[in-house]
Amino acid sequence: MRNILYIFISIGFAIIITSCEYKPVGEFERNADENVAPPEIQVLDLNLDNNDSIFLYTGLEVAFRFASTSQNIKNVKFTVDGQETYNASITNGQFYVDYGKINEGNHTLLLEIVTATGSGSIAEHVGAEGFLFSKSWILIVDKSFYSKTTATSFNGFLKLAWPEYRNSDFREYIVTRDKGSYNEVELERSKNHVFIDSSYVGEGASYFVNVSTSDGKTIPWGHPIVKSELPLLSVYASETHQYAIKWGKFKYYNAVRSFNLAQSFNNGFTYTQLKSTNVYSDSAMIIPNAYLGDNLYFLLSIVPRGNNIMYNPDNHLMFEIKLETYTGFKFISRDTRIEEIFQVSSSEFVYSDRCSSLYRYSVSTKNSVDYMTYQPLTCSGCLFIGLAVSPAGKYLTSLHHLCDGNAMLIPTDNLNNYSLHNLTSITLSSPLYVSDIGTAIANTTSAGFYIYDLKTNLALAHYNKAGFQSKGISISPGGNYIFMTDDSLRMVNLNGTTFSNSWSDAKDNLPEYFGFDSSNPEQFAEWNGNVLSVKRCSNFSTIYEFPLTDSMIMNIDYFNRKILTYTPGTPGHLYIRDYSNGQLLSTIPVNLEIVEWNKLFFLINNTIVCTNGFMDFY
Amino acid sequence: MYKKILFVLIVFSFIPVANSQQVRFGYQIGLGTYAMNSLKNINDQISESLPFDSKVVDNFPEYLYFRPSVSLEFAEYSLGLIYTFQSTGSRISAKDFSGEFRFDTKVHSSAPGICGDIKILSQKNSKLCIYSIAGLLFSKLNTQESLTLQSSQVQNQNIEFKALNFFLEPGLSYYYSIGSFSLSLNTGLFITIGSQAFYSGNSNKNTLHDNKNQQDVKPDWNGIRAGFSILYTIRSKQ
Numbered sequence: 001m002r003n004i005l006y007i008f009i010s011i012g013f014a015i016i017i018t019s020c021e022y023k024p025v026g027e028f029e030r031n032a033d034e035n036v037a038p039p040e041i042q043v044l045d046l047n048l049d050n051n052d053s054i055f056l057y058t059g060l061e062v063a064f065r066f067a068s069t070s071q072n073i074k075n076v077k078f079t080v081d082g083q084e085t086y087n088a089s090i091t092n093g094q095f096y097v098d099y100g101k102i103n104e105g106n107h108t109l110l111l112e113i114v115t116a117t118g119s120g121s122i123a124e125h126v127g128a129e130g131f132l133f134s135k136s137w138i139l140i141v142d143k144s145f146y147s148k149t150t151a152t153s154f155n156g157f158l159k160l161a162w163p164e165y166r167n168s169d170f171r172e173y174i175v176t177r178d179k180g181s182y183n184e185v186e187l188e189r190s191k192n193h194v195f196i197d198s199s200y201v202g203e204g205a206s207y208f209v210n211v212s213t214s215d216g217k218t219i220p221w222g223h224p225i226v227k228s229e230l231p232l233l234s235v236y237a238s239e240t241h242q243y244a245i246k247w248g249k250f251k252y253y254n255a256v257r258s259f260n261l262a263q264s265f266n267n268g269f270t271y272t273q274l275k276s277t278n279v280y281s282d283s284a285m286i287i288p289n290a291y292l293g294d295n296l297y298f299l300l301s302i303v304p305r306g307n308n309i310m311y312n313p314d315n316h317l318m319f320e321i322k323l324e325t326y327t328g329f330k331f332i333s334r335d336t337r338i339e340e341i342f343q344v345s346s347s348e349f350v351y352s353d354r355c356s357s358l359y360r361y362s363v364s365t366k367n368s369v370d371y372m373t374y375q376p377l378t379c380s381g382c383l384f385i386g387l388a389v390s391p392a393g394k395y396l397t398s399l400h401h402l403c404d405g406n407a408m409l410i411p412t413d414n415l416n417n418y419s420l421h422n423l424t425s426i427t428l429s430s431p432l433y434v435s436d437i438g439t440a441i442a443n444t445t446s447a448g449f450y451i452y453d454l455k456t457n458l459a460l461a462h463y464n465k466a467g468f469q470s471k472g473i474s475i476s477p478g479g480n481y482i483f484m485t486d487d488s489l490r491m492v493n494l495n496g497t498t499f500s501n502s503w504s505d506a507k508d509n510l511p512e513y514f515g516f517d518s519s520n521p522e523q524f525a526e527w528n529g530n531v532l533s534v535k536r537c538s539n540f541s542t543i544y545e546f547p548l549t550d551s552m553i554m555n556i557d558y559f560n561r562k563i564l565t566y567t568p569g570t571p572g573h574l575y576i577r578d579y580s581n582g583q584l585l586s587t588i589p590v591n592l593e594i595v596e597w598n599k600l601f602f603l604i605n606n607t608i609v610c611t612n613g614f615m616d617f618y
Numbered sequence: 619m620y621k622k623i624l625f626v627l628i629v630f631s632f633i634p635v636a637n638s639q640q641v642r643f644g645y646q647i648g649l650g651t652y653a654m655n656s657l658k659n660i661n662d663q664i665s666e667s668l669p670f671d672s673k674v675v676d677n678f679p680e681y682l683y684f685r686p687s688v689s690l691e692f693a694e695y696s697l698g699l700i701y702t703f704q705s706t707g708s709r710i711s712a713k714d715f716s717g718e719f720r721f722d723t724k725v726h727s728s729a730p731g732i733c734g735d736i737k738i739l740s741q742k743n744s745k746l747c748i749y750s751i752a753g754l755l756f757s758k759l760n761t762q763e764s765l766t767l768q769s770s771q772v773q774n775q776n777i778e779f780k781a782l783n784f785f786l787e788p789g790l791s792y793y794y795s796i797g798s799f800s801l802s803l804n805t806g807l808f809i810t811i812g813s814q815a816f817y818s819g820n821s822n823k824n825t826l827h828d829n830k831n832q833q834d835v836k837p838d839w840n841g842i843r844a845g846f847s848i849l850y851t852i853r854s855k856q
Contacts, residue, residue, distance in 0.1 A: 020682065024709035024722045026675030032714035123716035123767045125670040 032121040038131040039070040039115055045092070047169070047215070053138045054109060055166045057145060057211075058219050059099040065092035068115050074130055075114040080139060081107050099141070107139040149209055149222025156254025156280075158200040162209050162222045164193045169213040173221065177309060178206035185309045199306030202252045203318040204228030233300055233323035235287065237616055241588070243291075243327040246284035247300055253280035257305040261285065264297035268324065271299045290327050291571055291589045293600060293610040298323045328614030331361055331368075338611050344393030344412040346559035347605040355382030358396070358415050363607040363615065372415035374408070384408075386431035388440075391477040391558070392518035397432035397440055397454070407432060409440075409454040421454055433472060435479030436518075441472035448486075451479070451494060461497040474514065477521040481537040483514060491524065491540055503540030513553040519561075525579075527553055532563070532582060546582040550575055552596060557603045564603035566594050574601055574608065576618060586618045641852045642696065642800075646685035648845025650808060652706045654678040656828055656835040657723060657759075663830050664721055665710050672712035672719060681706045683843065687733055691851060700733040700751055704839065717767035727757040727839060729785055744794045749804065751787040756780070757837035759816050759826070779826050781837050783812025789843065795851075802847035810839045 045065035048054055066073055068091075078086040078095060080102060086095035097109075114130040123129035142163075149162040160175065175195045176184040188195055189212075197205075209222035231247040238244065245261065258278045262271035275285050290296065300321045304311050310318060332338065338351045347364040360370035374383055386399035389412070398408040406420040407428075426442050432454075434440040439460060442450040448464025449472045464470050465486040474483040481502065482492050488504040511526035517534070523543060524535045532553075533545035550565035554574070557564070561579040566572060572593065576586040588608060594600050602609045609615040661674045681704070689698020705726035712719040731753015739746040758780050765773040789806020815834030816826040826835040 020684075021726050022681045022705040022707045022724060024676040024707040024724065026709055026711060027713050027718070027720075028673035028675050028711040030671060030712050030714040032716065034715045119716070120670075121714050121716035122670050122712055122719055122765075125668075126765070126767070128767050128772070129716055 039068040042067040060097040063094040071116040104143040109139040153251035199308035202229040257303040260301040268297040332613040342389035388431035390436040391516040392436040394436040436477040439479040518558040640691040644849040646845040646847035651841030653840040676709040702729040779816035800849040
């Protein structure tokens with residue numbers, strides 16, 4: 001037992017001793033100088049501003065060269081917002097600050113130079129010890145400068161202004177103008193960030209502003225594009241019925257040598273000079289021999305005062321403004337002709353525009369007072385065909401439309417309150433002449449005519465004289481008299497469903513002008529070319545008459561008791577006459593030639609309205 | 619292969635057990651010198667390659683070895699099993715106000731083997747023998763490289779290598795007996811036999827290489843061994 005104990009003791013002792021593995025010992029204390037003075041860093045070359053701020057307008061190639069008075073430079077590092085941009089263990093070199101990768105705004109550019117300490121320590125030898133020198137700049141990244149160049153007018157000239165280039169390597173700004181085909185012409189080199197182009201007269205231009213730096217770089221700095229802003233030409237009508245042409249306010253008036261105004265008398269093919277002036281304020285003139293409704297063509301040419309690089313015959317259109325217009329006061333917004341004008345009250349008329357819209361216009365307020373449009377989904381083209389107005393202007397009718405077959409009754413006091421009527425069973429052959437009570441003459445092609453009540457959609461009466469084409473051509477305001485033709489020219493009286501003859505004459509004696517008086521429903525006016533007679537509808541007896549020898553009656557404004565007539569000539573003349581006696585009230589010369597089928601002028605409450613969209617007041 | 623050799627050693631050493639008179643347990647502590655020439659070359663190269671000056675402050679010095687054994691004792695000779703643990707190491711050092719660099723090498727070996735001695739002289743309680751030990755030599759090498767700067771450890775790398783070779787140690791031993799206990803002094807020459815170099819990982823192709831001398835680094839335990847033993851003999855009852 002004891003032997004076994006000895007054995008275990010021996011084994012345990014052996015294990016303990018065996019665990020005593022050798023452990024290396026000792027250390028070597030090196031010599032190192034902990035207190036070494038730092039060196040002085042010399043900047044031999046660095047193309048960054050000494051200021052605390054650097055403006056970055058494009059990519060920046062930074063070149064540097066540093067030297068140390070004693071200890072060696074071990075490392076040079078540039079960072080932008082802590083992100084390493086350059087890091088190398090050389091004392092001179094270059095690196096690129098990528099403008100495209102830095103957001104607009106303020107950033108920090110940090111330069112760190114590490115030199116050896118000279119202590120000879122372990123840390124120094126492994127690069128973990130050194131003297132650190134640093135300098136930081138605020139790096140201001142500007143990405144919007146290019147769009148900040150402005151073009152404004154200043155003292156009658158074009159003024160370009162751009163933000164200042166703020167780095168110290170600035171040399172000058174170079175301003176060029178695009179002449180087209182990638183051809184730029186240099187206009188100025190300057191240190192000012194403003195350029196006055198004294199040759200620019202508003203013809204439209206494209207400029208380039210570049211910054212030239214001291215190291216020969218060119219930085220695109222701005223590209224202002226100035227839209228053409230030549231003065232607007234317009235024609236004005238005066239109270240004295242004179243017409244003037246005028247050009248409007250003009251930004252670049254001081255750059256102009258002369259304004260040359262010319263007029264064309266052959267629809268714009270050639271122009272004859274009317275006026276030449278170099279006085280900016282002298283911008284208007286009375287148009288000689290211009291009368292109401294004339295179609296005028298003008299051309300204003302601007303001649304620059306300075307040496308405008310674009311001013312040459314090839315580019316003449318850039319310096320010209322053309323105007324085609326009519327004389328008078330415009331009452332429609334578009335430059336278009338309208339087909340017909342219908343007087344509906346003492347001072348209002350209705351006209352159709354583009355065949356699908358109706359406007360009611362007041363000459364007293366000079367405004368459109370009502371508007372409607374009718375455009376069924378399945379329809380296209382002209383929808384208002386054969387328009388007719390009742391004598392007192394209460395209703396307007398339109399023949400059935402080509403696509404949906406509906407006729408239309410339109411109350412003129414509310415155009416949108418129209419009603420549609422299917423009259424396809426009656427093959428209509430002329431406009432629906434309508435009375436002011438809503439009854440209308442529905443002429444057929446071969447079966448006479450019906451008096452049709454458009455309010456009840458009922459045919460009230462039918463007139464047809466066998467063997468003759470019976471045709472109603474006008475209806476009185478009350479709907480009880482119909483001016484018509486069959487074998488004769490007749491005025492018939494409708495009483496219920498029967499017609500009775502009031503008057504008749506030879507069929508060939510159709511007056512040159514006739515119409516029911518809107519103010520006197522029982523009266524009828526007729527003009528035979530020499531005498532205007534006002535008749536009673538009941539028996540066609542003459543109430544009064546007077547000689548009227550003008551060539552053409554344009555219309556009679558029954559509401560205001562006046563007649564508008566026309567006599568051709570050079571110029572021709574419109575005459576406003578008293579309806580009660582033919583007395584001449586006004587004479588209006590016109591250049592337009594008027595024919596019977598194209599009556600261009602209408603008299604409405606002392607206003608002559610022209611179908612070209614212009615009017616004038618008398 | 620090595621397991622087979624070890625097995626043969628054990629079997630051969632116990633063949634005479636049937637005829638033995640006594641069993642002797644021993645424990646030896648001794649001091650060995652260790653050549654480690656290749657590792658010393660490595661140390662020199664490391665020291666030279668450092669960017670700062672350094673010194674090999676500890677270079678595989680002589681150090682204790684430990685050697686338990688059990689053997690069968692006959693009239694003129696003895697034969698048994700023996701295990702040897704020996705270690706040494708080195709350090710490359712540099713230290714200043716900024717920090718400290720150390721490259722420590724620790725190498726040890728575990729060497730099971732067979733031992734035998736033959737009596738050449740004897741008196742009443744003492745005898746002088748020649749002995750010989752042979753066996754396997756399992757060597758392990760640990761390197762630790764550390765760099766501390768301003769109290770912060772910036773580098774600490776440990777690599778372990780190993781190698782298996784053979785050894786032979788002939789020598790003289792003197793015994794003095796006091797009852798069942800004996801005291802012994804011995805001295806011998808440790809000879810490393812074999813060609814395997816230190817390698818890391820599981821592949822013996824990842825060898826530790828001496829670039830300067832263009833040779834793989836092998837364990838080199840060659841040196842003098844001088845030890846003192848305490849032995850306890852159990853005598854058989856006949």
